[in-house]
Amino acid sequence: xxxxxxxxxxxxxxxxTLIGCRVMLTSAVQALDRLPEVLAAVRRFDDFHADNDPYGxxxxxxxxLGGEKLFWKFHYYDTACEFGSEDPADPAKTVRVLTxxxxxxx
Numbered sequence: 001x002x003x004x005x006x007x008x009x010x011x012x013x014x015x016x017t018l019i020g021c022r023v024m025l026t027s028a029v030q031a032l033d034r035l036p037e038v039l040a041a042v043r044r045f046d047d048f049h050a051d052n053d054p055y056g057x058x059x060x061x062x063x064x065l066g067g068e069k070l071f072w073k074f075h076y077y078d079t080a081c082e083f084g085s086e087d088p089a090d091p092a093k094t095v096r097v098l099t100x101x102x103x104x105x106x
Contacts, residue, residue, distance in 0.1 A: 015058070
């Protein structure tokens, strides 16, 4: 399995279950006071294509909720969360952080 396929599988599992990652919400997303709807939209996102997923890692997505456009993005850190992960395909070496933000914050 290629690294991109491993990363994609890890990202999809983490995004769909919210297990295996840390979830960070910007203060603007928190202020929407619609957390269950926001998380449900992130979990069911599946609109990946060449324009928004050129590396096939399923690490970024966007959706509309009410009148707001939101994005979610994975970042990969070392186990101490001090630096970037040396191998995002290896969950033993990586802390996945899923950040959910308003599009205007990206």
